[in-house]
Amino acid sequence: xxxxxxxxxxxxxxxxxxxxxxxxxxxxxxxxxxxxxxxxxxxxxxxxxxxxxxxxxxxxxxxxxxxxxxxxxxxxxxxxxxxxxxxxxxxxxxxxxxxxxxxxxxxxxxxxxxxxxxxxxxxxxxxxxxxxxxxxxxxxxxxxxxxxxxxxxxxxxxxxxxxxxxxxxxxxxxxxxxxxxxxxxxxxxxxxxxxxxxxxxxxxxxxxxxxxxxxxxxxxxxxxxxxxxxxxxxxxxxxxxxxxxxxxxxxxxxxxxxxxxxxxxxxxxxxxxxxxxxxxxxxxxxxxxxxxxxxxxxxxxxxxxx
Amino acid sequence: xxxxxxxxxxxxxxxxxxxxxxxxxxxxxxxxxxxxxxxxxxxxxxxxxxxxxxxxxxxxxxxxxxxxxxxxxxxxxxxxxxxxxxxxxxxxxxxxxxxxxxxxxxxxxxxxxxxxxxxxxxxxxxxxxxxxxxxxxxxxxxxxxxxxxxxxxxxxxxxxxxxxxxxxxxxxxxxxxxxxxxxxxxxxxxxxxxxxxxxxxxxxxxxxxxxxxxxxxxxxxxxxxxxxxxxxxxxxxxxxxxxxxxxxxxxxxxxxxxxxxxxxxxxxxxxxxxxxxxxxxxxxxxxxxxxxxxxxxxxxxxxxxx
Numbered sequence: 279x280x281x282x283x284x285x286x287x288x289x290x291x292x293x294x295x296x297x298x299x300x301x302x303x304x305x306x307x308x309x310x311x312x313x314x315x316x317x318x319x320x321x322x323x324x325x326x327x328x329x330x331x332x333x334x335x336x337x338x339x340x341x342x343x344x345x346x347x348x349x350x351x352x353x354x355x356x357x358x359x360x361x362x363x364x365x366x367x368x369x370x371x372x373x374x375x376x377x378x379x380x381x382x383x384x385x386x387x388x389x390x391x392x393x394x395x396x397x398x399x400x401x402x403x404x405x406x407x408x409x410x411x412x413x414x415x416x417x418x419x420x421x422x423x424x425x426x427x428x429x430x431x432x433x434x435x436x437x438x439x440x441x442x443x444x445x446x447x448x449x450x451x452x453x454x455x456x457x458x459x460x461x462x463x464x465x466x467x468x469x470x471x472x473x474x475x476x477x478x479x480x481x482x483x484x485x486x487x488x489x490x491x492x493x494x495x496x497x498x499x500x501x502x503x504x505x506x507x508x509x510x511x512x513x514x515x516x517x518x519x520x521x522x523x524x525x526x527x528x529x530x531x532x533x534x535x536x537x538x539x540x541x542x543x544x545x546x547x548x549x550x551x552x553x554x555x556x557x558x559x560x561x562x563x564x565x566x567x568x569x570x571x572x573x574x575x576x577x578x579x580x581x582x583x584x
Numbered sequence: 585x586x587x588x589x590x591x592x593x594x595x596x597x598x599x600x601x602x603x604x605x606x607x608x609x610x611x612x613x614x615x616x617x618x619x620x621x622x623x624x625x626x627x628x629x630x631x632x633x634x635x636x637x638x639x640x641x642x643x644x645x646x647x648x649x650x651x652x653x654x655x656x657x658x659x660x661x662x663x664x665x666x667x668x669x670x671x672x673x674x675x676x677x678x679x680x681x682x683x684x685x686x687x688x689x690x691x692x693x694x695x696x697x698x699x700x701x702x703x704x705x706x707x708x709x710x711x712x713x714x715x716x717x718x719x720x721x722x723x724x725x726x727x728x729x730x731x732x733x734x735x736x737x738x739x740x741x742x743x744x745x746x747x748x749x750x751x752x753x754x755x756x757x758x759x760x761x762x763x764x765x766x767x768x769x770x771x772x773x774x775x776x777x778x779x780x781x782x783x784x785x786x787x788x789x790x791x792x793x794x795x796x797x798x799x800x801x802x803x804x805x806x807x808x809x810x811x812x813x814x815x816x817x818x819x820x821x822x823x824x825x826x827x828x829x830x831x832x833x834x835x836x837x838x839x840x841x842x843x844x845x846x847x848x849x850x851x852x853x854x855x856x857x858x859x860x861x862x863x864x865x866x867x868x869x870x871x872x873x874x875x876x877x878x879x880x881x882x883x884x885x886x887x888x889x890x
Contacts, residue, residue, distance in 0.1 A: 299786040343760040411677055430790045430805070431783075438802070475811070477737075479785035484736045486792040487744055496744070499736070505735040505781070
């Protein structure tokens, strides 16, 4: 195989209670990338469509993760990367992770799959670090593994693939405002109340149990966030109205996707998701803020070859 | 049925990462109680053996939980309670919970089982509150439900019974020193580092996953506590040596049981547990501190009629 085109999915990190550790993978939104072996060594980004991103490999998220793999693999050839970017940078649904994952997943295929999914995650984290100034894996892991993932630890890297109950859909509203990840991090307190932390870890425990038992009711009760959301939701216009609307229309839970501004609503069943999407659209249509709405099944396979 | 005798088991609360929410049930240590219907109304404690505890129902943990149920059930008869206490009060393995649970479990049987396990937990929490000045359920839930439990919330009470992998044994060392629950609570900080809280909830999530998948290796990696143990372990002589010894001899994890001073070592297999017990006994035999060691299978059934 000399070249291939892949679909690299958008992802939702944090998932309300699981700040910095939980994530899940989307199906109907993501980037496309074509990666080609070249006799010329090194990583060369030859095309970028959709958004204005740097072509220099060491300044491009997909390039940096690719270079990390290249350094380890040391093949006697190079790679050429074309990026067809659909996920808007800064949307909070893993735009940089999709780029970081795309190059290394495709290169691994072209190299004959020498690397495990966890190793791919490690390379992709180098690219992610370029975008967010720290190596984290809560968007990368679901993009690579699919479904729900738990990043048990970053050093050493330890990813757990959680089960994904049937018929889970997610509605994403992306208000077209900018929240920098660094700003969303800075707003968080360094210290949190022990009592709140207890609430949070009981919810993480019960959410993991709910995923194993396909207990949608318990899932719903677990999707709360008493630590991060009270701070970050202030950055997202109409957050409380959106959440209230989503819950009223049957969503299992609604929270900030990653560091925002996107907001996810997890739903059981396609019809519920459609109702929730319509209702949220009605809320935002009355504001002056431009927005996009996506409605996607949870993607249990993760990144794939097209 | 006019009378019955029950075995009310000891329990381990917190389980390293799951402070205030996780617990599991022991098999070979617990109290016995005989409960009898009486034509005389009210709750009457007629015998207490083992430890010196108050006979007045409203000052006795088993009496207070019994009174809470009696108030709700309003039968036209009363109950007589005999307590054969084996679990030393203040040992950290759920002594007060065993008392609180024993009376209401037996009364429920004698009343024809009108109450659910969650309702029994609610009554027992009233008794527990007498001992620890706050209503909590992390020892009560495993005593009633058996195996591993997660107290998702206290108000409203929401208990999750987690799966218990095969061949789990626990070694308990109980150094015969006194740590008051109130003292063990006072030593804890009101605020904790967000980063530590994240570590803790990732471990709770991965422990729940490990219980569902019988992944003993993951269980082992999850049994750490970066929030409470660093503070409370100072109250327990030779804690670090005991833990190091347990891990060296093959324990999956080792931590403070409840608020201490007992220390639990969770083990996969009877032989490992025996080795761990012997090794810990060797450590403590060299000190001047009197101690008891227990070795028990995890009890998946909870409290039972004898």
